[in-house]
Amino acid sequence: MxxxxxxxxxxxxxxxxxxxxxxxxxxxxxxxxxxxxxxxxxxxxxxxxxxxxxxxxxxxxxxxxxxxxxxxxxxxxxxxxxxKPWITRDIKHLLNRKKRAFLAGDREEVKCVQKQLKKRIKDAKDAYRGRMEDSSRRTAIWCGEE
Structure with missing residues (x-):
């Protein structure tokens, strides 16, 4: 062995x-x-x-x-x-709400919260990507690359 x-x-x-x-x-x-x-x-x-x-x-x-x-x-x-940098307080609250609903066995609540969670995560990722692009653009302008 x-x-x-x-x-x-x-x-x-x-x-x-x-x-x-x-x-x-x-x-x-x-x-x-x-x-x-x-x-x-x-x-x-x-x-x-x-x-x-x-x-x-x-x-x-x-x-x-x-x-x-x-x-x-x-x-x-x-x-x-x-x-993850795009996880916000609202998303954490939704994750905890989904966990509580799952443990309680409430399938309808889990589905409802999952839909909200999916949309919030998508929006948060888009906002994070926008912030990173703006930061990159400002750095490029400051360094004289554009």
Whole structure:
């Protein structure tokens, strides 16, 4: 008898998940940020830095980051190496809904969700392809290739 061990390891096992912190933008958080910026006395920055444009830009950037940190909540997410770039939150919700319907034995719900899922995935792939083409086009223009 020969015992063989596979040398292949899936990508998801070879690379650990990446933990990222993202900002959760909502109408309420954007209004909060807008209120913070509306109540700001911008002349304070001008008086403090005068004609020093670098100091003024640094002060503005620091203040904008402060207001953003104060107003916009953050969320920690885990990105796995086998995640497809076109899979969005809506598609994940539909996948989970399909899984629940399958486990419950509701065939009609599975069919309904599968139709929605197929359309959303197609739309998401098209949007991703468009973003990649635009990015490639901008890079080509920036490099002077067009």
């Amino acid at each position: 020969v015992h063989l061990l596979a040398s292949y390891q899936p990508n998801v096992l070879r690379q650990p998940p990446i933990t990222r912190t993202i900002r959760v933008w909502s109408e309420q958080s954007m209004e909060s940020l807008q209120d913070c910026l509306d109540l700001t006395d911008w002349d304070v920055f001008y008086r403090a830095h005068g004609r020093d444009i670098d100091g003024l830009a640094e002060a503005f950037t620091g203040y904008l980051n402060f207001c953003t940190d104060l107003s916009i909540p953050t969320k920690t997410i885990h990105c796995f190496s086998n995640n």
